[in-house]
Amino acid sequence: MNTQLVYLDHSASTPLDPRVLDAMLPYFSEHYGNSLAVHSFGRQAERAVEDARDTVARVMNCHRHEIVFTSGGTESDNLALRGPVQYALTQGQPITLITTPVEHKAVAVTARQLRDTAGAALRVVPVDEHGRVSADDLRAALQNLPSGGLALVSLIHSNNEIGTRNPIPELAAIAHEYGAIVHTDAVQAPGHGPLDVSALDVDLLSLSSHKFYGPKGAGVLVVRNGIDFLTSHSGAKHEDYRRGGTHNVPGIVGTAAALELAMNTWPETAPRLAALRDRLVEGIMDRVPDTRLTGHPADRLPGHASFAFAHLDGNTLLMLLDQSGIAASSGSACKVGDPRPSPVLEAIGLGPEWTRGGLRLTLGHSTTGADISAVLDVLPKKIRAARQMPPSISV
């Protein structure tokens, strides 16, 4: 194994920014009160939570009451779907969920579960070869909605596996024309471009702090005023009854600090990462035969490069790269011993010779030109080796 490690899996997780850690540290040991307690310790914790709420609302251009602190992206996605559905159930309304085949599992599995347990009708809108939803396809999915019912459209903002960004404001406007409400999973978005809830025109939006140099186990769900929502995470009065459970005060403080940094720094970091990413993409496309860039060629996350390699098992390639000190990912949930093809690669129309051979390389603050050179040197050799091995062998 090389001693020089190259981490190119920032879409999976990012390191905690030291400035975020500094902001969080006092809330682990010094200021440990419960934010619902009436005494001074409690009031101090409550102040920290409410200051964090102000910060998050300010940098995302929404109201402080619209911010719900959660345990991360999976919980935010769950609540985003389950909250409106639970409310509709109490009203006896028919429920229609509209989503895409390229959603993260936190949305996809939840939608299927609500179909099976809450009687929701589930409509899946196809995506194009870049993983984008078209206005016409969304319109088609919005036809003949039952009157007086809940229609909830959930569309991924920036795809975790292939980096494509959806035109959310345009699609949200269409959904609203038909009386639907709109959720977007924006977990991959912060730090890569603007993220203005009002400009996006969505009703619900999910974030996960560890994707933008904040802590793991913390996140945000934005629930815009006027959205009917009955939590599936009930308890005491935390988060205005929308998410019960003692506040993770250090996590919430860290979320606000990290999000503010992400919003302030993206204009500088995004072009730097995009330039390195373009060098990486060009180099790989030049050096490796039978390769496709997956995702949109231009409108994609700046630090995101993703590929499909024909006749290759992605897990085998990941293990070979790891042996050379390169940390990458397939971007899908497939694991060693589970060599199923990627549903996202299938949804963008790739055939069976491609769908097991996904590779995602995601750049971040620490990525350098030397990292890109190292990958361009090592990857073609590892792909040649992987193509000669049977699928998912232990190496």
Ligand SMILES: Cc1ncc(COP(=O)(O)O)c(C=O)c1O
């Ligand atoms: C698009 C997307 N949504 C949701 C999640 C889940 O977030 P968390 O890890 O905070 O549960 C992820 C994490 O990989 C993601 O990429």
